[in-house]
Amino acid sequence: MIDLYTWTTPNGYKPIILLEELGLAYQIKPIDIGSGAQKTPEYLRINPNGKIPALQDHDRPNGPVTVFESGAILIYLAEKTGKLLPASEPGRSRVIEWLMFQMGAVGPMLGQLGHFRSAAPEKIPYAIERYQNEQDRIYKVLDGRLAESEYLADEYSIADIATFPWISMAARMGVDVEPYPNLARWEQAIKARPAVTRAFAAKIKP
Secondary structure, three states: OEEEEEOOOHHHHHHHHHHHHHOOOEEEEEOOOOOOHHHOHHHHOOOOOOOOOEEEEOOOOOOOEEEEOHHHHHHHHHHHHOOOOOOOOOHHHHHHHHHHHHHHHHHHHHHHHHHHHHHOOOOOHHHHHHHHHHHHHHHHHHHHHHHHOOEOOEOOOHHHHHHHHHHHHHHHOOOOOOOOHHHHHHHHHHHOOHHHHHHHHOOOOO
């Protein structure tokens, strides 16, 4: 059995989607980040960074394995099953590079845009403009790649799983994907996958 410590954020949904795609048995351990549950001593022993998600895999011959950071969790699960991450080159590097693009650009920049547009105690035009411009640049990169390929790394992979929740969240935040037709096509294709539907229907909040 796999224990997944998570919450209802884009990063929190990534491993749920992958677990559903892989058909692995898991149980969700909700970590209410709004109440500060991610900072408790008990949780910090699992994830010293005090964020979600984190995973504990009890189905290991040498004892449980704990993994934190969403990208690391995706790699771990893909390697555990031999699925959605090619074992050989150049496919493996293609998946990893787009996964790192999500981790280093898509997530951080869209997260900051969401914060300054919706959560900051005061509107800071410079910050909003900065992150809107960065969002536009990132969407152009993604759209250009998806003009060449059905998925980010040629075949459906953990790179797509990592990126989709952020694009989906941004759409709910009012960031329109329609000016980026290839990205919009990709978003609809991922959204229609049964595993994605099950993941977003998963009960996380108590």
